[in-house]
Amino acid sequence: MAEDVKPTRKNLMEIEDRIEFSERGHDTLEQKRDGLIMEFMDILDQAQEVRSGLESDYREAQRAIDMARAMEGDVAVRGAASALKEHPEISTRANNIMGVVVPQIESTKVQKDLDERGYGVLGTSARIDEAADAYEQLLDSIVLAAEVETAMKKLLDEIEKTKRRVNALEFKLLPELRENQEYIEQKLEEQEREEIFRMKKIKDKKEAEEAEDEAAETHSEETEETVTADD
Numbered sequence: 001m002a003e004d005v006k007p008t009r010k011n012l013m014e015i016e017d018r019i020e021f022s023e024r025g026h027d028t029l030e031q032k033r034d035g036l037i038m039e040f041m042d043i044l045d046q047a048q049e050v051r052s053g054l055e056s057d058y059r060e061a062q063r064a065i066d067m068a069r070a071m072e073g074d075v076a077v078r079g080a081a082s083a084l085k086e087h088p089e090i091s092t093r094a095n096n097i098m099g100v101v102v103p104q105i106e107s108t109k110v111q112k113d114l115d116e117r118g119y120g121v122l123g124t125s126a127r128i129d130e131a132a133d134a135y136e137q138l139l140d141s142i143v144l145a146a147e148v149e150t151a152m153k154k155l156l157d158e159i160e161k162t163k164r165r166v167n168a169l170e171f172k173l174l175p176e177l178r179e180n181q182e183y184i185e186q187k188l189e190e191q192e193r194e195e196i197f198r199m200k201k202i203k204d205k206k207e208a209e210e211a212e213d214e215a216a217e218t219h220s221e222e223t224e225e226t227v228t229a230d231d
Contacts, residue, residue, distance in 0.1 A: 005180045007187030015184065019177045026169040033162040035098050040155045047148045050141070057141045061134035068127040080128045084117060088139060095151075100158045102151040107143045111136040 005011060068077050088110045095104040117132055 005184060007184045007191070009188070012181065012184045012188065015177055015181050019174065019181065022169055022174055022177065026166060026174065029162055029166045029169070032098065033159060033166060036100070036155055036159045036162060039097055040152065040159060043148060043152050043155065047145075047152055050145050050148050054138075054141045054145050057134070057138045061131070061138040064127070064131040064134040068125075068131040071127045072125055077128060077131070080117070080132070086112075090143065097151070097155065100154055102154050103147065105143050105147040105150075107140060110139050110143075 005015075065077070086109050089108045091106050091108070092103045093106070094101050096102075112132075
């Protein structure tokens with residue numbers, strides 16, 4: 001409440017400094033929010049492509065594994081899958097986007113050559129090879145989708161947080177500070193007018209007293225002159 005603020009010059013200067021600081025912070029946060037939204041839109045376009053590719057890769061992997069099972073049987077497919085010696089590895093590192101730390105996910109040992117899959121090339125058919133290729137591609141797409149989706153979520157959270165801070169400054173803090181500023185200025189103006197009025201009254205009173213003293217002095221001199229003349 002503005003009434004809770006003491007109307008002093010010191011408080012007025014402090015509030016003016018806070019308004020200036022808050023306005024600069026508001027402008028900076030607005031720029032950050034707009035930049036984050038642009039980054040988010042770019043990643044959103046990428047995410048749509050990644051999702052489309054992921055769906056396509058999933059359908060292809062499902063088609064390939066169904067074909068391998070139909071042609072080779074579940075036992076042969078499971079045997080080829082269990083022969084894998086080197087499993088895929090996932091690593092992450094931080095990537096900074098306008099102050100927002102998002103993970104950059106990297107996968108290794110996902111897509112392999114025929115001799116790296118562990119099963120005998122002569123003992124399996126091309127159908128199993130196609131299924132392995134399709135699932136390796138699917139796994140790479142899943143890793144990429146995880147990276148993009150995580151970045152989108154972190155950016156969206158930061159956008160919402162920044163928007164709340166912008167709104168808090170724009171619709172709460174700054175209006176309150178400006179209201180306090182206006183209240184103090186009004187009170188100081190009232191105090192100044194009262195002081196001017198008080199000083200004017202003091203001046204008028206002093207002038208009146210001086211006029212009375214002067215009149216009394218003049219009267220006293222006239223009286224003395226009259227007495228002297230009578231003598």
